[in-house]
Amino acid sequence: xxxxxxxxxxxxxxxxxxxxxxxxxxxxxxxxxxxxxxxxxxxxxxxxxxxx
Numbered sequence: 335x336x337x338x339x340x341x342x343x344x345x346x347x348x349x350x351x352x353x354x355x356x357x358x359x360x361x362x363x364x365x366x367x368x369x370x371x372x373x374x375x376x377x378x379x380x381x382x383x384x385x386x
Contacts, residue, residue, distance in 0.1 A: 354366045
């Protein structure tokens with residue numbers, strides 16, 4: 335079940351990317367790219383956070 339849910343979340347993110355890029359609005363595209371980069375940086379740091 336968890337693999338299916340993960341697949342649906344990935345599909346939703348991909349659909350959001352396609353919708354943003356197809357809009358042609360450079361502001362939306364730049365914001366999407368910026369937020370993806372920031373999210374990956376923060377996510378990787380949280381993942382490596384020392385566990386107590």
